[in-house]
Amino acid sequence: MNNxxxxxxxxxxxxxxxxxxxxFKDVNNNIIYIGKAKNLKSRIKSYFLKNSDLKSIKLTENAHHLEYIITKSELQAMLLEAELIKANQPKFNILLKDGQPFLYxxxxxxxxxxxxxxxPGAYFGPFLDKxxxxxxxxxxxRTFKLKICNKKIENGCLDYHLGICSGSCRKDFDKNKYLERLNMAKESLAKGHKKFLIYLDKEIKKNSDLLNFEKAKELLEYKKAFNTIFNTLSEDYSYKKIAKSLTHKDIWVLDNNLQKLFIFTEINSVIKNKKIFDLTFNxxxxxxxxxxxxNFNANNIILVNFNIKNSDKNLLENFIQKYQNKNNKINILEPKSGHLFNLIKLAQIHAQELTKNQKSLSETLKNLLKLDKAPETIDCFDISHKQGSFMVGSCIRFKNGQPDPSNFRHFKIKTLTQQDDYAALQEIVARRYKDINELPDLVLIDGGKGQLSSINKIxxxxxxxxxxxxxxTVFSKNLPNGKKLNNKIHAHQVLIALxxxxxxFAISYHRKISSLK
Structure with missing residues (x-):
């Protein structure tokens, strides 16, 4: 227990x-976890109960002190929590760290x-939907002809003649006019559609009064183009988008036996897997x-195969609607019959297939490498250098049968001045697992017996x-003489591909680093 x-x-x-x-903050005042609560006192005390879950135990072991921020409502707390997690990326809020950042x-x-x-620059956003x-x-x-190309063509590239490219490819490129158009584009976002049209009208009148008719005509063309395209976008974002969102559904499937939570998307009766969450920790x-x-866009209909209290359901629906600026109501449903129930059953079949394939691969790797436990999370390390210079390392992660890019890592070797692959591997592996919560089920090293021995030591x-x-040839603690892999067997292919x-990944980083010197 933490002292x-x-x-x-x-x-x-x-x-x-x-x-x-x-x-929750650690001894260095770093935020390690952020949570929200309807009743702060009641929620925070739950972390200190005798029968606390693994998450609570880990948090209290790593925490040094606690802080809180009062909000007017539970919904406001939920929104604030999401923003704070995005800004601080606490290590125990592993869920949000897996997601993609917003777009600007x-x-x-x-x-x-x-x-x-x-x-540095002027940002507009964040936008959730790519x-x-x-x-x-x-x-x-397209409207403001802002595309910049690196070509150098006397008469301009094809996009220039299509009215898209700014003409930066031409010798007579007018940078000042380009910057004017760029500023207008920025103003269109800063002011909004109606205000921007008012702004354009004023600019047109001003140039007409100054007898600058050519400029006024140019601005009038921009106004027409802006109106035409904006109206097209408006139509697309009204009935077309609503119709689309009503036919698309998110489906959450809970498998208590496997301690996994699946999220699928149904598009025109086609079920697609989006993500799998491991519930062991939380x-x-x-x-x-x-x-x-x-992190990810929600469809208006969200189906679940588990019970959610009405108060929690309403809270989550309101959170999604406000956080993602949805015009249409979000509906979280737990159907017991009918078409929507059949969709959940279909998603459950997909979940079973996913875990069956994953289990099959994990079990095959367990038997192949003579491991004690079937690996679901695999990290693979490699070193790259050129005759000992610009030494770098890489780590990629394979989780639940899929690559996990959010856990890919690059390393510059810091402790060595001359080539020593064993020591370099030891350094990057030790750095990768400073936090024991990051440890995988299996570490795979690019190398032979020597590399294996060096990592087994740490x-x-x-x-x-x-x-x-x-x-x-693959080696492990219980496979000291190694086993030659067969490139026609799936599990063997996976190890080779990893x-x-x-x-x-290591070579790409090495080239990037060496090119900067």
């Missing part, structure tokens, strides 16, 4: 009974779509749903295997 447990408990007792957000439209000396706010954001972006590019279904919809309690390139991808 600080009683101090934390005393802090928890002082929490108010208001709705709000509670925050960025104006610098050109217009672009970005997922973060690292570059398709909608792309439409707005394409609309601005079995709060609503928290997973809130986390998912803080991860004695974790299953480790190595795969040598030339002979395609190793090769980690190798590619």
């Amino acid at each position: 600080n447990f009683n101090i934390l408990l005393n802090q928890a007792k002082k929490f108010p009974q208001n709705s709000g957000v509670y925050i 439209i960025l104006f610098t000396n050109q217009i672009k779509i970005t997922r973060n706010k690292k570059e 398709t909608e954001t792309r439409k707005v972006y394409d609309f601005l590019i 079995n709060n279904n609503l928290e997973y749903m809130q986390s998912y919809y803080s 991860l004695p309690d974790i299953q480790v295997a190595s795969l040598a390139k030339r002979e395609e 190793r090769d991808y980690a190798h590619h």
Whole structure:
């Protein structure tokens, strides 16, 4: 038990009974977890019960002190929680860290779509829906002729003649006019449709009064184009989008036996898997749903195969609607019969197939490598350098039978001045697992017996295997003499593909680093 447990408990007792957000911080004052509650006092005390779940135990072990923020309502607490998690990325809020960031439209000396706010410029967003954001972006590019190309063609590229490219490919490119158009595009987002038209009317009149008729005519053309395309977008975002959203559904399937939660999307009776959540650490279904919809677009109909209290259901529906700025009502349903119930049953069959395939692969790998436990999460490491210079490493993760890009990592080797592949591997593996919660079921190393031995020394309690390139021979603790892989067997193909991808990931990073020197 954390020596600080009683101090934390005393802090928890002082929490108010208001709705709000509670925050766990570590000894360095770093936020490690953010949660929300209808009753802060009641919720925070639940972490200190004798029969606490694994999540509560881990949090109290790692926490140094607690803080809270009072909100006017539970919905406001939920919205604030999502924003704070996005901003701080606490290590125990693993759900939201898996998601993709929101999209922004960025104006610098050109217009672009970005997922973060690292570059200086004027940002518009955040936007949740990638398709909608792309439409707005394409609309601005076409309307204001803002495309920048790197070609150098005397008479202009094809896009220039189609009226899309800014003409940066031509020798007579007028940068000032381009920047004027770029500013107008920015103004169109800053002011909104109606205000922007008023702005254009004023600019047209001003130029007409100054007898600058050519400029006034140019602005009038922009106004016409803006109106035409905006009206098209408006139509698309009204009945077409509503019709589409009503035919698309999200389906959540809970499998208590496997301790997994699946999210599927149904589009015109086709079921597509979106994500699988492991409930071992946290079995709060609503928290997973809130986390998912803080990152990904929701369809208006959400089906579940588990019971949700009406108060929680209404809260989540309101959260999604407000957080994603939905015009149509979000409906979370637990159907017991009819077409929607059949969709859930179909999704359950898909879930069973997914886990069957996953279990089959995991069990095959367990038998192949003579492991004690079937691996569901596999990390693969590789080192890249050029005669000992610019040494870098990579780690890729394969989870639940699928690549997990959010857990891919690059490393610069910091402790070595000369080539030592064993020591380099030890360094990046140790750095990758500073947090024990990040440990996988299996660590796969690009190399042979030597590499395997070096990693077994620092991860004695974790299953480790190595795969040598030339002979395609795999080694593990219980497979010391190795086994040659057969490229026609699926499980063998997976190991080879993992190793090769980690190798590619490391080489790409090495090239990037060395090119900067």
